[in-house]
Amino acid sequence: PPTVIFGFFTGTKSAVLRPLVMIVVVHVVMTRRLPVWWVVGFVVLMTFFYPISEMYRGYAWGRGLTATDVIKSPGTVLRIVERIGALATTTEHVQYGIEATSERLNGLGILSIIVREAGSRVPFQGGWTMTYVPLSFIPRLLWPGKPKFETGQWVTDKFGPGPDIQSSTGSTWMGEFYYNFGWPGVVAGMFVLGIWFRFLQESLLGRV
Secondary structure, eight states: OHHHHHHHHTTOHHHHHHHHHHHHHHHHHHHSOOOHHHHHHHHHHHHHHHHHHHHHHHHHHHTTOOHHHHHHOHHHHHHHHHHHHTTSOHHHHHHHHHHHHHHHTOHHHHHHHHHHHBTTTBOOOTTGGGGHHHHTTSOTTTOTTOOOOOOHHHHHHHHSSOTTSOOOOOOOHHHHHHHHHOHHHHHHHHHHHHHHHHHHIIIIISOO
């Protein structure tokens, strides 16, 4: 809970969601079940959380609000969130939350843009983003200057709103395979992923 709360007040959505995702993954591995109400609860949580998180992050980053400021003056931060929540009615808040959540989970939308633009307006990338997978496992102890291996901003620049928008856009697996190698990349990449997930299934959830 402290990590989740602190992550929210520093404007980092991933820090809020990752601990919850870890709990869900461990539960699925241990019980081999995913309760339906967890899925429904996630959608409801995102509907209410996402709009406030987006507006707060815009305010915090625009004003240069740092993690130190959050620790020094939590009351001020809470008042900011309260004012943000009062900017819209409950109906407007829920409507925006549903729309924002749907857009965030709309992998087909970004995939269609990638298929349309890659290979024509944006050249095929030849697999450089794939090198991030093995490189990300090198510990910083051995690589002190290790950069962040992220492609979200690059996807935003090339296939999203453009470089003027600071956002991390997910390309989906098929999207990344396509903008690297085209349709052969999608076929080969999804084949390899299928083998990998079958291995995980048999290793973690297979019958003993």
